[in-house]
Amino acid sequence: MAELGKKYCVYCLAEVSSLRFRCTECADIELCPDCFSAGAEIGPHRRWHGYQLVDGGRFTLWGAEAEGGWSSREEQLLLDAIEQFGFGNWEDMAAHVGASRTPQEVMEHYVSMYIHGNLGKACIPDTIPNRVTDHTCPSGGPLSPSLTTPLPPLDISVAEQQQLGYMPLRDDYEIEYDQDAETLISGLSVNYDDDDVEIELKRAHVDMYVRKLKERQRRKNIARDYNLVPVFLGKDKKDKEKAPKRKITKEEKELRLKLRPLYQFMSCKEFEDFFENMHKEKVLRAKIRELQRYRRNGITKMEESAEYEAARHKREKRKENKNIASSKRGKEDGKDGEFAAIENLPGFELLSDREKVLCSSLSLSPARYVTVKTIIIKDHLQKRQGIPSKSRLPSYLDKVLKKRILNFLTESGWISRDAS
Numbered sequence: 001m002a003e004l005g006k007k008y009c010v011y012c013l014a015e016v017s018s019l020r021f022r023c024t025e026c027a028d029i030e031l032c033p034d035c036f037s038a039g040a041e042i043g044p045h046r047r048w049h050g051y052q053l054v055d056g057g058r059f060t061l062w063g064a065e066a067e068g069g070w071s072s073r074e075e076q077l078l079l080d081a082i083e084q085f086g087f088g089n090w091e092d093m094a095a096h097v098g099a100s101r102t103p104q105e106v107m108e109h110y111v112s113m114y115i116h117g118n119l120g121k122a123c124i125p126d127t128i129p130n131r132v133t134d135h136t137c138p139s140g141g142p143l144s145p146s147l148t149t150p151l152p153p154l155d156i157s158v159a160e161q162q163q164l165g166y167m168p169l170r171d172d173y174e175i176e177y178d179q180d181a182e183t184l185i186s187g188l189s190v191n192y193d194d195d196d197v198e199i200e201l202k203r204a205h206v207d208m209y210v211r212k213l214k215e216r217q218r219r220k221n222i223a224r225d226y227n228l229v230p231v232f233l234g235k236d237k238k239d240k241e242k243a244p245k246r247k248i249t250k251e252e253k254e255l256r257l258k259l260r261p262l263y264q265f266m267s268c269k270e271f272e273d274f275f276e277n278m279h280k281e282k283v284l285r286a287k288i289r290e291l292q293r294y295r296r297n298g299i300t301k302m303e304e305s306a307e308y309e310a311a312r313h314k315r316e317k318r319k320e321n322k323n324i325a326s327s328k329r330g331k332e333d334g335k336d337g338e339f340a341a342i343e344n345l346p347g348f349e350l351l352s353d354r355e356k357v358l359c360s361s362l363s364l365s366p367a368r369y370v371t372v373k374t375i376i377i378k379d380h381l382q383k384r385q386g387i388p389s390k391s392r393l394p395s396y397l398d399k400v401l402k403k404r405i406l407n408f409l410t411e412s413g414w415i416s417r418d419a420s
Helices: 033-038 072-085 090-097 103-115 118-123 158-164 179-184 196-225 228-233 235-242 250-258 260-265 268-296 302-338 353-362 366-384 399-412
Strands: 020-023 051-054
Touching: 072 090, 072 103, 090 103, 103 118, 158 228, 179 196, 196 228, 250 260, 250 268, 353 366, 353 399, 366 399
Parallel strands: none
Antiparallel strands: 020 051
């Protein structure tokens, strides 16, 4: 006979006094967690019926032996406490769970069950993915010294420090960039009666101040990377006198102006090395082209290149003198012979040099040439616009002259080739 006050599962007859599932559609149907999860059906009860959890908070999640008597209600209070007070505040968490639990018990239970237990092993991976690793130090060691060690102070004299207002022990200046930036947060205070708008406004002030600090540090880094302090003190002039640099060409100056946005990503030395390497590359490419030219001309030894260059220089000098002489002779002939017949005619000043040569070779007066040119170009434009036109060329223009003028206008770009 079942004991009074105890509840039993109607399917497997196990005791369910601490935790049971009651059907909301069938009367006197209460199942244990195992039968409910298996979908047990008995009499009119079906697995899809609505149910109600009846527990009273007295059942355990981990078992009485491993748990130490922690009920489900205490587990819920423990999770609420860890979220509210944070890991490590065991006294506040114990007070939240209840007076029956000490801070030591709360700590041991959470560490053993939620961190080192099966739940912790399943939720906390052994190796955290996408984690930044410092490869400059041994495993388990501190961060890289380049990340934690401050930069050394500037190597300047005491008088120069006073001139700049530089404090070497702090690596700061008496007058910083945006000196009044601290006024954004100097009067801020957090009050418990602040509304959301006031809190967001104060956060915005702090964010603006942080951006100003970053900009201040960025300018300091630029001044250090590009040696701007020695430039301000005039020390760079002495260094330039000691180590004269090569002459910078016009093309390199233009390239430096184009690449000016890269200054913020490179230090002064890196930028100068970058341009020195580009200059070396240019010299090497020129040398390679010269050697390839020697090879195409059958020269296989460097001793033969000097003789070849001397002969090539003589040929170019002789060709240049010949071109100069022919150009002088052509100018004299053009002035005295070709243009003499038409230079005094009306419209001569309207012609270009090539048109003057054309009119002189065709024995055509400048005025007649301008008339023919105007008619041909007008007809061409009307045809392109789809307007029918009938050429009415002058009677003195025969087929030979027309063809010569059309070819000239086509080559000069006045009309298209399909029109000619």
